[in-house]
Amino acid sequence: MANTLFDKVWDAHVVRKVKEGPDVLFIDRHFIHEVTSPVAFLGLESRGNSVLYPEKTFATADHNTPTINQHLPVEDPLSANQLNALEENAKKYGISHWGLGDKNNGIVHVVGPENGITLPGATIVCGDSHTSTHGAFGAIAFGIGTSEVEMVLSTQCIMQPKPKSLRINVNGSLGVGVTPKDVALYIISKLSTSGATGYFVEYAGDVFKEMSMEGRMTVCNLSIEMGARGGMIAPDEKTYHYIKGRALAPKGEAWDKAMNYWQTLYTEDNAAFDAEVTFEASDIEPMITYGTNPGMGIGVTKSIPNSDDTDSGAKSYKKSLAYMNFDEGDAMLGKEIDFVFLGSCTNGRIEDFRAFCSIVEGRKKADNVTAWLVPGSHKVVDQIKEEGLDKIIENAGFVLREPGCSACLAMNDDKIPSGKLSVSTSNRNFEGRQGPGSRTLLASPLVAAASAVEGVVTDPRTILTA
């Protein structure tokens, strides 16, 4: 029987199948951060267990870290407590730890790939739903709960029923100003936030073949927002090129051996998927969301749909628009905004800063906009400086902050105030996600940049093609 990419990687990690139950799945790489791991370590200790393979777990601090003055002690005692717990637990069990200020520190889903930890054919988990990001390399990667974090620490396995498979094809080529973020928001708007629940996605077709590794990470990152546990893309020359030479990537003979294996990682012709959908790249324009879940997205030039035309219940739909203080039929273009957030595990990589700069270069930030530009890692910061993007950012009236998850989930001080409207390159527009009462419009770095200089929701194509 012909196998899918997903079958090949999953089946290679099954330690045993439980009768009328889940598979016992071996985990190659485990990331932990300060928020979802402390209780797992407590559980581990209360049972008298230890960490079985400390070399397979990697710790980084990102969720609640400040994005200014990282050299000073963390002011919030609760955040400081979590950061200390992560450091202490890592030290106690011999787990590598990139804490605040470490040159390798950054958002877990940015630093994993950038240090060569993320590899094709691996199983990767983390107590964070956007772990799906790592699927861009042909890995099976997904988010887990704290009980499962404890499971992986103490046994290097988790117990999961094998998900169903869904292939999403996007064919053709993307137009000017249309980015990987738009592709993902478009797919989610078509499938809804629960459309892929129970499935593991493989992205295929021209658009993903042509896409950079950074772009693939953005797309796979957002798999969870359509309900999928994860999404993956078959590794190719771009993947190998990205990984080769990274600090923890295989070297020498180990590299050759890995390459031999990686080249077997593709979906065979005639392999069957449980479901398959196909979209055309030419139908996709720069996207923006207007509601309180990532499925409520439209082309930036469109108007907010009427409740009669939506799949979700009218009551929930109206509740969502009421929270946003929007009306059915409103145009999105021209809505005055208060904040712009560039960053997160979705759009905090070098390409995202290049895209942002391509718009703001030679222009000025609008006076009514407060902008937070938060790189995904120190390595991204270094590259921004190396390419001179920091000068463009500064000249346009923006300030570059220090790495972390920041206003994506507002666990630190980067909170959008109640009622304020933010154009954000992050991944969730849930009620209060960016701070109690905050209102979020998800969009690409290009839309965010264009809106930041105009002060209102703006189609980046009007600047790019001017």
Add this chain to the structure above:
Amino acid sequence: MAYDKFDVLTSTAYPLPIENVDTDQIIPARFLKATERVGFGDNFFRDWRYNQDGTPKADFPLNKEIYAGSKILVGGKNFGSGSSREHAAWSVYDFGLRCVISSFFADIFRNNCLNVGVLPVQVSENFANTLFDAIMANPNTEIKVDLPKQTVTLVATGESESFEINTYKKDNMLNGFDDIDYLKNIEDEISLFAKTRPF
């Protein structure tokens, strides 16, 4: 190990007929800063239960005295979407609930519930509406969730539907076991397997 056994539960229920309830609503991120598993019930649906000045919102179902003490919550479609934070499932349990009924659950939330002793019961949309209607008409409406028989029943009328749960997870819930107990028992097998992994 970490939770009480689940067998047959008969209780009134809180109705929450809203779709796509995400885990940021169930427990907002700013309440994830604990390093111990305590107090999550207090912040369960924090921003829907309380005004910004800390006073309770009287019309929110979880605040209504008529439902107080219920062990079951009946939620709208696609319950628990979003973040993987297990704190969401902890807050359900710590609030005093043992069962959530919905016509559709987000994947990670469902998994987390099963790992912490909260039974997610998926029913048809029709049956979910039957339950909502019954609770709205009479807040004293009792629902019986029978895990051994895998049925959920409206006690007053006898209307009933069966639900799915895999045998392994069912046994865990019935006995109060979890996956770690199982995995520690096969550690030798795992160690042998680990030796075969290339990286």
